[in-house]
């Protein structure tokens with residue numbers, strides 16, 4: 001199985017690479033790509049946000065053995081919810097993660113490190129969903145649900161043994 | 172597997188239905204959708220739905236009418252009304268008729284997550300508890316599965332205190348598994364569906380610790396660019412675990428004491444009192460009673476946190492557990508590193524049992540991990556352990572003994588200098604100087 005991180009539109013240089021480098025097994029050895037998207041089609045004027053369910057449909061169906069995960073800096077929402085950090089097709093090997101709400105409120109060099117770690121953790125989270133994992137009660141596990149950016153810092157960008165086992169036995 | 176809670180989302184707007192279904196499926200619930208009241212009733216009859224999220228405004232049968240019909244058909248089902256801002260009054264009417272709660276669209280993820288979690292608790296207490304327990308055990312079996320009488324006693328204390336809301340103090344040397352026990356107290360408590368938030372108080376300077384725990388408002392100090400929620404706030408409705416509580420400076424002890432008494436806090440640089448509801452579990456490797464006697468720890472704070480104490484025995488006092496633990500770690504690391512190692516030579520096992528393990532279970536795990544890396548054959552030999560070389564001779568110089576001890580403690584602390592310094596009871600600078608003197612480098 002191979003992972004491809006897709007920069008959706010404008011993504012700062014090296015951001016996708018930094019995230020890719022921090023991915024644990026079974027996502028190591030992946031690659032970075034780029035995808036032009038029609039943001040306007042998914043943009044909601046009244047909410048000034050982008051519909052995540054619409055955006056994910058712009059990511060093509062992955063070929064056999066591939067996982068596709070889009071990275072974006074736009075503010076994502078789902079129709080019933082005020083915002084989401086990311087979304088995926090449960091078991092569908094496609095997902096997206098936005099760093100719009102993951103920015104730490106600090107500035108300086110440590111802010112970038114925190115941001116990359118948060119994005120990486122949420123990428124591991126959505127990749128887990130895209131392979132069929134659901135939320136996990138272990139607080140450090142990447143599959144634990146985070147509702148706040150600071151909450152993402154409480155997790156590790158990897159799975160607890162139970163989630164890892166579910167994942168590997170399903171692969 | 173346990174039976175998942177069954178949720179039915181009833182909304183005439185397909186977008187809303189589907190996005191909520193996705194959201195709840197990710198939580199591990201079993202989710203169906205219905206586009207109308209009529210479809211919803213059919214689904215309830217067919218599936219035995221536990222929780223319904225019902226849009227109050229639908230063409231045909233509206234939410235209120237559906238609620239009445241569901242209550243006749245399935246009196247045990249929980250109904251949550253979804254409403255737009257404009258129809259809140261109708262939602263209140265629904266509450267009077269027995270709806271569990273209502274929620275205004277679009278929902279805050281935090282609010283909807285908590286609401287449904289609370290509703291789900293009514294159906295899945297036993298089932299979820301078992302799943303949670305399996306996971307915690309799976310995550311860290313070494314402590315629990317060792318089958319030793321000393322650990323059985325610890326588990327007994329955990330079972331006794333967990334369901335109460337009492338503050339718990341866990342004492343024991345570094346590496347004995349204090350965080351894991353804190354975890355278990357949370358997992359076996361009524362707060363298990365809430366967050367478990369950890370802060371290591373020993374690792375941070377006073378100012379940083381304060382802002383980490385209490386959060387801060389924009390501009391509270393130089394560098395505080397934005398608002399930041401503290402760990403106490405994040406532990407709301409859950410458990411806050413403060414490790415190395417013995418290292419908390421007196422000023423922060425006072426602030427924590429106030430939060431424990433008043434159940435509210437103010438962020439650093441803020442005026443707003445924020446209500447907090449959490450259970451406090453603390454841990455320390457220090458002798459807090461001695462610290463109190465020496466005036467370094469406040470007695471009123473100690474009194475508050477030490478309502479129930481769980482002492483963890485050091486590994487050397489339960490040497491009988493070493494073989495089982497060693498085999499467990501061997502299997503774990505061999506799997507992780509994809510190595511085929513069948514076991515330990517009798518000499519290797521004898522060395523493990525004889526060693527005093529100053530760094531406890533954590534040091535044992537580190538030693539086995541290192542041995543698996545070094546091992547080229549199909550079993551671990553005594554010479555794969557750093558401590559099993561020629562026995563320490565009485566002729567060693569004091570410096571050599573010191574160097575060996577420092578190396579050992581550093582290894583036990585995974586080369587975390589701050590932690591090793593604490594363990595050695597010297598300050599960090601001294602430890603750095605000694606490391607330089609003996610040419611000890613961090614890996």
Ligand SMILES: [Zn+2]
Pocket residue numbers: 125129135145197
């Ligand atoms: Zn999720």
Ligand SMILES: [Zn+2]
Pocket residue numbers: 136137138141142143144159160161162163164
């Ligand atoms: Zn997990």
